[in-house]
Amino acid sequence: MKKMTIAVVSSTLLAAAAWAAHGLAQEPPAAGAANVPQPLALSTGAQAQLIEQGRYLATAADCIACHTAKGGKPYAGGVGIASPIGTIYSPNITPDKATGIGGYSFEAFDRAVRRGIAKDGSTLYPAMPFVSYAKMPPSDVKALYAYLMQDVAPVEQQNKATDIPWPLSMRWPLRFWRMAFAPDVVSDVAPGAADGVVARGRYLVEGPAHCGTCHTPRGLGLQEKALTDDSRLFLSGGVVDGYLAKNLRGDRKDGLGEWTPEQIVAFLRSGRNAHAAAFGGMAEVVGRSTQNMSDADLAAIAAYLKTLSPAHADGSALAADPAATQKLRAGTDRSNGALTFVDNCAACHRTSGSGYESTFPTLALGSVVNSDDPTSLIHIVLEGGRMPWTKAAPAQFGMPGFAERLTDRDIADVLTFVRSSWGNRAPAVSASEVAKVRKAVRAAPQPTRPENG
Ligand code: HEC
Ligand code: HEC
Ligand code: HEC
Structure with a gap:
């Protein structure tokens, strides 16, 4: 089982329950015509290019990590993700009509991925990192949609219900979590090479690559304490799966202050460098995701990480002592x-x-x-x-x-x-x-x- 602390606790649920009316707590289902999958009107060449872009984004976003069970079919779901209140199973996101997302329109898919709202209007558990994916512009989500709908094999596999006991299993209070902690979705295009490497790196780290899901500390509601580098808490270290996903900021003692951009790239590409070797959850991130990212994108991530100020006041470096x-x-x-x-x-x-x-x-x-x-x-x-x-x-x-x-x-x-x-x-x-x-x-x-x- 994949253990991951997810962003919901009973205190939030109970507080929400105390004042919430049920009618307030559900979004309408994805509406009428918008609810029917429609092929995006594109030439064959443009379509193929879009699918490739989607495949690359799915790798950078590591969708397969949570949506593929050990020994299971790609994207067919069924991965158990432990939370303080019980186990949540990831759903089937293959294009199977009956059991997967084959019946999802682009709008319904986009709403799930970036806003955490399921097709029926209920809120998803934030075990799905929609707070990061909210930073992906619609053009990138379209590419993901094209890839999953047209290139991934449909698999008929029923979704597993959560093991969360009633009344905590009620989803409506999650809407209040979402209202409190989920950011607005972006509407512009993703930064590309022309915007400079740092902007591109920021986009990848905060958005699809969701580094903060593990590397940012969590608050009382188990929400990430910061979703952007406006705060020094962003990427300052969080505990996940019994490992410290450590500080990635500029600290010289316990951050990446002593790492060169080239060493960061080497770590993300090969899982090792002169300073460290990837282990725990990071070994999986490197193995499945970052090693398959382009040289330009890894360099952008490294350039961006090097702009982050230290998290702590003690700025001194360590000195070797024989x-x-x-x-x-x-x-x-x-x-x-x-x-x-x-x-x-x-x-x-x-x-x-x-x-x-x-x-x-x-x-x-x-x-x-x-x-x-x-x-x-x-x-x-x-x-x-x-x-x-x-x-x-x-x-x-x-x-x-x-x-x-x-x-x-x-x-x-x-x-x-x-x-x-x-x-x-x-x-x-x-x-x-x-x-x-x-x-x-x-x-x-x-x-x-x-x-x-
Ligand atoms: C860290 C784990 C994790 C990652 C990474 C992840 N997901 Fe999810 N996803 C989940 C979980 C868990 C759920 C179900 C949450 C629930 O039941 O409330 C979910 C739900 C969904 C849903 C809603 C499906 C439905 O049946 O309504 C879609 C669509 C989805 N994910 C697509 C994606 C895509 C696309 C990516 C990559 C861009 C992705 N997920 C990455 C864990 C993850
Ligand atoms: C699924 C959780 C998870 C995600 C997502 C994740 N990491 Fe990590 N990361 C960890 C853990 C756990 C460690 C500690 C183990 C280690 O040092 O290898 C770690 C360690 C690291 C280290 C080693 C630091 C050191 O000083 O040794 C770097 C660099 C790093 N992560 C960068 C990233 C970047 C960049 C991203 C986003 C592209 C990312 N991580 C996404 C869990 C994660
Ligand atoms: C057989 C060789 C071997 C022995 C013996 C060994 N280690 Fe390791 N150690 C490694 C390897 C290889 C890694 C990298 C593992 C990975 O990336 O998953 C590692 C990683 C580590 C790390 C993480 C370092 C980092 O920054 O990435 C620590 C800490 C550590 N070992 C401590 C110890 C301690 C303490 C002992 C003795 C109790 C020990 N090791 C015994 C081979 C060894």
Whole structure:
């Protein structure tokens, strides 16, 4: 099951329920003639071009990620997305008339994708990232529509109802969430090359590529706290699926301040670079989506990300410090953290912490290691990871999971050691934080040793 925190909580639902009248809570169904799919009137060449544009946008927007079940047919839906109130299953968006979106007019499709309103007028759960797709102009949505309706094979597969219990399963309060948090849809054309790379990058990041869905922190209503770079909270880091989708802003310690645009492009294209390797949800994003984006678009994303100011006030960079390496090599650091590191990690990440570029990522001065929130670090040590397979780097180096080998105390100690060695500067990790992540990601229980009683 794909676990994703979605933007709805019972408090919002109850608050809305307290004052809402049912009649207010539903949009009218997509109307009359507009409800019948109509071929867009275009020449064959223009039509083929539109479909290609749509295929590319569907890749950039990663529609397939949420709408294709493991082992299922492309776009036939059925992916379970966990939310605090129950599981939501993504629907079939193949052009099948009976069970998919074959009966959707362009207007009905557009309303679903950009405004989160289903064909019958009810509101979609914001597990569908319509708040980002609202930034796509109608011309791009037309291309998506042409691609899905004409190039994707229809699959007959009934949609699965949510597991959300009544009364939370009532959809009408979602309309109030939408009214409070969804932005207006845009009406102009998408920025292209002529508008400059930064404008193009902003469009891709805020719109189709929906980077903020994971990388922006969420508020009490589980809404993204910012949808544009007007706020420093935008892309300042969010937790998704038990990983920290980290700060992508200009911070030198835990953001992308030390990454060159070329290094950002290399990461998005190959899933690795001199600073890091993609893991968790990002490995899937790179594998399915960004590696297939054009060089120009990846360069635009990188140029845009480099314009983002730091999220935090502490602007200083990290400075390398050889003390930890020297002590490990001399065998003079007898702390549990250092010994656990030597026994379990140094074979790949080396006593210098610097690993081997593009093979075993560096733990020295890396922005993941130096993020305040240690969720990603605990998670990857518990469960291990595997780099994405990419055309640019067709080798998937992996890291084993240590859930069954190391206790919560060992993992806390080794990560505290890593976060304070080689020049790293991040808070200590406690055994209770490890225990919490172990439980949340359903990793194996810690091994029993005499010292844990
Ligand atoms: C992060 C996951 C996610 C991504 C990415 C995503 N969707 Fe969805 N989508 C969903 C979920 C979940 C629903 C159902 C929500 C509900 O039941 O309220 C949905 C609903 C829809 C619907 C409404 C279908 C209906 O039966 O009314 C359409 C159309 C749709 N998505 C198209 C797209 C397209 C096109 C893309 C890419 C541009 C896309 N989705 C990307 C999760 C996603
Ligand atoms: C489905 C959730 C998701 C989406 C969507 C997503 N990311 Fe990520 N991203 C993550 C997670 C989780 C991590 C942390 C794991 C890692 O560092 O590889 C991450 C890490 C990264 C990193 C590594 C940063 C570092 O310092 O090591 C970069 C760069 C990045 N994402 C860029 C992007 C961009 C650009 C987009 C939009 C095109 C994007 N991400 C969309 C989940 C996501
Ligand atoms: C067999 C080699 C190997 C061993 C042993 C190993 N790792 Fe890793 N480590 C990797 C690889 C490969 C990755 C990249 C995984 C991915 O991208 O999914 C990685 C990624 C990481 C990351 C994320 C780094 C980043 O910025 O992207 C951290 C943190 C980490 N390892 C810590 C540890 C710790 C702590 C230990 C010991 C308890 C350890 N590793 C043992 C190979 C190893």
